[in-house]
Amino acid sequence: MDSAVMWYAGQATGIVSLVLFTLVMALGIGVRERTRIPGMPRLATVALHRSLSLLAVVFMTVHIVTAVADSYVNISPLAALVPFSSSYRPLWVGLGTVAVDLMLAVVATSLLRARLGRRAWRAVHWLAYASWPVAVLHGVKLGNGTGHLMSGWMLWLTAGCVGSVLAAILYRVTAARRRSTPDSVLTAAEAPTADWHAAPGRHRAVSGAPIGEGGRR
Amino acid sequence: MRTTVLPTDVRSLVSGTSPRLLPLEPLDFSAHRALYGSTPRIDGARVIEMADRAGLTGQGGAGFPVHRKMAAVREAAERTGRRAVVVANGSEGEPASAKDKALLWHSPHLVLDGVELAATAVGASRAFVAVEAHSGLRWRLRTASEQRAGSRVPVTIVEVPPRFLSGQETALVSLLNGGPAKPRFQARPVFEDGVDGAPTLLHNVETLAHLALIARHGPAWYRSGATTTLFTVHRGDAAPAVVEASPGLSLERLAGPGVADAQAVLVGGYHGSWLPVASASGSPRATPADGRVGPATPVTAEGLGVPLGAGMIAVLPQDRCGIVETAAILRFLALESAGQCGPCLNGLPRIAAAFGALARPAPRADLVRVRESLSRWAGLVTGRGACRHPDGSARLALSALTTFAAEADAHAHGRCRAPGRPPMLPTGTAEQGA
Numbered sequence: 299m300d301s302a303v304m305w306y307a308g309q310a311t312g313i314v315s316l317v318l319f320t321l322v323m324a325l326g327i328g329v330r331e332r333t334r335i336p337g338m339p340r341l342a343t344v345a346l347h348r349s350l351s352l353l354a355v356v357f358m359t360v361h362i363v364t365a366v367a368d369s370y371v372n373i374s375p376l377a378a379l380v381p382f383s384s385s386y387r388p389l390w391v392g393l394g395t396v397a398v399d400l401m402l403a404v405v406a407t408s409l410l411r412a413r414l415g416r417r418a419w420r421a422v423h424w425l426a427y428a429s430w431p432v433a434v435l436h437g438v439k440l441g442n443g444t445g446h447l448m449s450g451w452m453l454w455l456t457a458g459c460v461g462s463v464l465a466a467i468l469y470r471v472t473a474a475r476r477r478s479t480p481d482s483v484l485t486a487a488e489a490p491t492a493d494w495h496a497a498p499g500r501h502r503a504v505s506g507a508p509i510g511e512g513g514r515r
Numbered sequence: 516m517r518t519t520v521l522p523t524d525v526r527s528l529v530s531g532t533s534p535r536l537l538p539l540e541p542l543d544f545s546a547h548r549a550l551y552g553s554t555p556r557i558d559g560a561r562v563i564e565m566a567d568r569a570g571l572t573g574q575g576g577a578g579f580p581v582h583r584k585m586a587a588v589r590e591a592a593e594r595t596g597r598r599a600v601v602v603a604n605g606s607e608g609e610p611a612s613a614k615d616k617a618l619l620w621h622s623p624h625l626v627l628d629g630v631e632l633a634a635t636a637v638g639a640s641r642a643f644v645a646v647e648a649h650s651g652l653r654w655r656l657r658t659a660s661e662q663r664a665g666s667r668v669p670v671t672i673v674e675v676p677p678r679f680l681s682g683q684e685t686a687l688v689s690l691l692n693g694g695p696a697k698p699r700f701q702a703r704p705v706f707e708d709g710v711d712g713a714p715t716l717l718h719n720v721e722t723l724a725h726l727a728l729i730a731r732h733g734p735a736w737y738r739s740g741a742t743t744t745l746f747t748v749h750r751g752d753a754a755p756a757v758v759e760a761s762p763g764l765s766l767e768r769l770a771g772p773g774v775a776d777a778q779a780v781l782v783g784g785y786h787g788s789w790l791p792v793a794s795a796s797g798s799p800r801a802t803p804a805d806g807r808v809g810p811a812t813p814v815t816a817e818g819l820g821v822p823l824g825a826g827m828i829a830v831l832p833q834d835r836c837g838i839v840e841t842a843a844i845l846r847f848l849a850l851e852s853a854g855q856c857g858p859c860l861n862g863l864p865r866i867a868a869a870f871g872a873l874a875r876p877a878p879r880a881d882l883v884r885v886r887e888s889l890s891r892w893a894g895l896v897t898g899r900g901a902c903r904h905p906d907g908s909a910r911l912a913l914s915a916l917t918t919f920a921a922e923a924d925a926h927a928h929g930r931c932r933a934p935g936r937p938p939m940l941p942t943g944t945a946e947q948g949a
Contacts, residue, residue, distance in 0.1 A: 480852040480864055487868030 301369045308364035309441070311357045313452070316437055318354035319401075320459040322347060323430050327466040331473045348408075355405055362398065365391075390439040397433035400425045434460060524756045525617050536724050536743060537621045537759045541655075544662035547624035554628045555730045559589070562636035566726060568734035574744070575604060575682075575719030576783075576825040578816075581726070584706060584716060588637040591707045591714035598640035600710040601633045601668065602691065605652065605720040606645040606675035606682040609784050610847075610941040612827045614745035615720050617757035619644075619652050622724060623659035627670065629723025632730050634668035637716050641669060644720070645687055648674035679785070679851035683902050684717055686853075697853040698902035719825075721745055746814070749781075749829035751939060763818070767810035770830050775810045779831045779918050781940075783824030785844050786907025788914035789837060790819060806917075821914075829940060836933040838922050840940055841915035842867070842874035847942035848908045859905045862896035866912055873923055876934065882927040886916060 325347035327333075334340050362378045365371075373391060377384035381399065382392030407414055407422040438456060441448045448456065525537055542550065557565070567582035592599040603626060607615040619626060630642045644660075646652035656672045673691065675681045681696040684705055690696040691710045701708065709715020718726075721744075729737045736742075744762050748770050749755045760769055767774045774780070777792045793807040808819060816822050831837055849863035869889055879885075893909035900906070916923065922932060 478854075478860065480850050480854045480860060483861060484846070484849050484864035484867060487864045488871060 304364050304368035305370045308361055308368055311361040311364065312437060312441060313455070315354055315357045315361055316434065316441075316456065316459055318350055318357060319430055319433065320462055322351045322354055323426065323463045324466040325350065326426065327470045331470055351405070351408075355401070358398065358401070387440065390436055393432050394436035394440075397429045397436060400429035400432070404429065430463065524754055525621065525759075526756055527759045535759060536618060536625065536721065536728070536745060537757070539621075541621045542624065544624055544659065547622075551625065551628075551727075552731055554631055554727065557632065557635065557730055559636045559638060562632050562726070562730065563589070565729055565734050566636075569729045569737035570734075571722065571725055571729060571737065573719055574721035574725065574825070576786075576822075578822070581718065581722060584718070585633070585636045587706045588714045588716040592638055595707075595714065597713045599634075599637040599714045599716060601630055601637065601639045601642040602687065602710065602715060602717040603630050603633075603642070603644040603720050603723050604682055604684075604687060604717055606647050606687065607825065608647075608675075608677060608679045608682045608851075609825065609827065610679075610943055611749060611755070611829065612747045612784055612825055613755060614747045614757050614826055616647065616650060616652065618721055618724060618745060619646060620655055623656050624663070625724040625727045626720045627656075627659060627663060627666070628727035628730075629718075629720075629725070630670060631667045632726050633716055633718060633723060637714070639668055639716065641671070641710075643671050643673050643691060643710070645673050645675045645682070645691075647677050649677065679848065680853055680902065680904060683904075685902065687717065688715060697855060698900075698904070699855075700901045744826060746826040746828055749827075749940060751830065751832045751835070760814075763813045763815050765810060766808060766812045766814055766828075769814050770828055772810075773832065774830055776833060777830045778833050778835065779837055780808060781827070781829040781831065781840075782819050782821050784827035785848060785911060786903070787824050787827065788821040788910060789831075789841070789918040790821065790914070791918045831939075834933055835936065835939055836874075836922060836931050837915060837919035838870070838926060839874045839931070839933065839936070840938045841911065841919070842870040843938040843942050844940060845870050845908060845912055848904070848911075852904060856900040856905070858896040858899040862892055862905060863908050866892050866896075866908065870912060870915075873926055876926045876929050876931040878929045879927045882923065886923070889913075889916060 328343050329347050365373050366375050371386040373384050381395040382388045384391040404426050407419050411419045563582050563585045571581040572578045588599050605615045605619045634642050644656050653672050653674050660670050676696050683698045686696045686698045688705050688709045705715050743759045746758045748758050779789050779791050781789050790808045793809045812818050845867040849867040852859045852863050854860045893913050896905035897909050
């Protein structure tokens with residue numbers, strides 16, 4: 299195949315992987331904070347997080363295969379798994395490899411979650427927080443389509459991805475403060491303005507959460 | 516710091532010389548041995564067999580057969596090769612219940628005898644006695660434990676925060692494992708995966724005291740009906756009493772002659788049920804068939820038609836308002852929620868707020884809707900928590916709606932039978948907190 303096609307396929311799948319992994323990060327935090335996506339049941343957050351992550355792995359695989367197969371720059375198959383062993387830009391390609399290795403650990407433990415137990419799975423899953431920024435750095439340096447520092451719309455896209463993940467992390471860190479307690483829910487329910495049996499059929503509690511839902515479990 | 520325990524009045528309705536759980540004076544170890552004799556040395560399999568033949572069930576509320584729990588722990592210990600742990604649960608978190616505190620104060624050695632027997636039954640290498648914090652019981656139990664040289668198992672006394680849910684099985688195990696005293700979902704049950712992940716036998720302290728008596732007097736004696744149970748009885752404004760009585764005693768014998776003129780009784784504590792008392796003109800021998808009880812109704816689960824739970828009985832006189840009492844209890848239960856599961860976190864405060872609105876007598880046109888909402892919410896929260904807190908709270912709310920239906924109507928017309936009177940049942944600990 300034409301090397302230019304391979305090269306651009308590699309670059310394009312890299313960009314799609316960035317966007318997908320960004321969504322996966324944001325949804326993962328959403329799962330943790332039991333966020334509800336408008337118009338979908340709460341379990342859809344988990345399902346979407348899981349499906350998108352597998353889709354992202356597919357794009358990441360194509361990205362790696364094309365990068366190795368492409369003859370424009372020389373990246374050996376070994377360099378796709380062993381960090382910093384590439385002859386082409388060892389540091390920046392190596393960062394991508396580190397991200398891949400971390401992500402493989404996350405994916406493998408998630409597939410084996412039933413056998414591993416929750417604690418081990420969770421510990422490994424935290425590696426996602428390390429993998430994503432390393433992958434972003436790799437892209438920032440190599441992701442303008444020419445193998446050089448990115449610029450233009452690609453830079454804005456990356457900035458948008460970084461902003462989204464930072465916002466999600468901020469949401470997670472501050473969630474504990476917003477979390478309702480029996481005390482706060484009772485205070486709201488006892489407020490003279492609370493119309494606790496309005497909206498028949500919707501069964502919404504005053505805190506805004508339906509009676510059968512919410513909470514930490 | 517040691518604070519005084521037991522504002523309650525302890526009394527016995529046991530006649531003759533039959534063995535008792537509660538001596539009228541607290542006993543030290545030598546007095547205990549003089550009265551009860553020393554703990555029989557029985558091997559583990561025989562302890563389980565005795566519990567089985569006696570038909571002993573848990574006295575903490577759930578009423579699970581003791582021998583089955585013991586056999587499960589013993590089997591799990593053999594299978595996993597880990598030494599079992601025994602936990603004696605004396606951390607009664609319910610402010611209206613005092614029987615476990617009374618038992619620990621008056622008969623610490625009977626409970627510790629039971630701990631030793633239970634440890635023998637499951638081959639445990641360690642035991643814990645959980646007592647309510649700031650009650651003086653830690654000091655009491657530690658002193659008692661130190662008098663028992665040559666105990667078959669080392670016993671540690673642990674203080675538990677005085678919260679409603681602290682004594683729940685998984686909450687207690689979580690606390691002993693260094694976590695918060697909150698109920699949790701367990702993939703594997705406590706009898707397999709409890710304290711430090713070891714198979715754990717957790718029993719209410721009264722259950723263990725019964726075990727100590729069974730070991731001395733035999734299963735046949737226990738089955739003969741000579742045995743006794745502990746109740747906490749509240750009657751109007753009188754101080755609550757811890758009463759030792761034979762099962763099957765009538766409501767009037769247990770709770771006093773006031774029952775005949777009472778409005779209702781609360782059976783099984785704050786997770787229990789209100790039952791209306793049949794009026795004096797009706798049949799005194801009312802049956803649970805018509806949902807009413809009378810002075811002659813036997814105090815058993817069959818007699819009353821509802822579970823006895825941990826043995827709390829409250830008699831509500833005519834000049835008290837059941838809606839006001841229930842509203843205060845429901846508010847307390849909502850605040851005592853661990854806030855972990857959605858149905859409890861969002862449901863109980865809302866049920867409490869609706870009940871609180873009912874408790875304020877004022878003309879209102881929406882009584883039917885309020886009742887419907889409360890029933891619907893009670894259904895929505897039931898069976899959906901990590902523990903039974905929402906279920907018990909919903910049960911109490913529903914039983915009050917039925918029992919005090921007429922009073923709720925009166926409130927909706929702006930009338931209350933006890934206007935301005937504060938509730939008689941204690942709900943203090945939510946504010947005192949831990």
